Structures are given as structure tokens and as C-alpha cells.
Amino acid sequence: MAVSVSMGVMKPVLGKLIALMGDEYKKLKGLRKEVSFLKRELSDMNALLEKMDDADELDQQAKNWRKDIIEMSYDIEDCIDQFMDRVGDKQVGILQKASHYLRTFKDRRHLANQLQEIKTLQQDDNRPNLYQPVVTTEVFKDCRKW
Secondary structure, three states: OHHHHHHHOHHHHHHHHHHHOOOOHHHOOOHHHHHHHHHHHHHHHHHHHHHHHHOOOOOHHHHHHHHHHHHHHHHHHHHHHHHHHHHOOOOOOHHHHHHHHHHOHHHHHHHHHHHHHHHHHHHHOOOOOOOOHHHHHHHHHHHHHO
């Protein structure tokens, strides 16, 4: 069961991150860069998960890591869904778009801060394994406070 779950767990998240890099969301300075960083990190984690699924047997630490990554990907996906629902561009007129942009600035700023925090945590970690799913999961659980 864990094998089938881990094989496809990152694909929806990566797809949503690509959508997040679209026209509306790149307007906030730096957001596109942070989303690109997260996309690369998650792609690397996905590749490692696929290698782990090919392994005959995993030690307990590897199983725990895989479980944490899967949980983190669900948290990230929920966070992106909430963000896109709140900030999605559905207005047609220029005044409506400008008003929408101003009303959703706080939400876009919050996501940019979340992504920056993850990037900082990943880069500041001295351990050789850059993937720290427990820390990252806690950062994304924070998005539920919006």
C-alpha cells in the first residue's frame, strides 16, 4: 500500500506548483523564485521516493522519512488549494482586477513567506540530507490559519 501511495504522491503537488507559477501569481515579487525552488526540491524528493519504492527492504528511518514526505506533500497540496481558491483571478474588468489584487495581497504575501521559510530551513540545515520533512510539514500546516 505504501508503495502505490508514495509513487504518485508528488505528481499532483508538482502540477499545482506549476500552475501557481502562472501569470497572476508571478506578480508578487519573489514568489515565482520560491515556487521554483520548492518545485525542484519536491522533484528531488519524488525521485528519491521512487528509488525507495524499488528497494527490496527499507530500514525504519527510511520508512519514517517516506511517511513524513507523503504527509508533507498532502499539507502542501492543501495549502496551495486554499491559496488558489482565495486568490484565484476570476475578475474581468481592470478595476475588478485591481481591487482583487489589493484584497488578496496579504494571502499572496503569506504564501511567499511560507515558501521563503522552507527555503531558509532547507539551506540552513548542516546535515547532508537536505530533506527535512518534519520541519517543512510544520511550516505548511501553518497555512491553515489564513
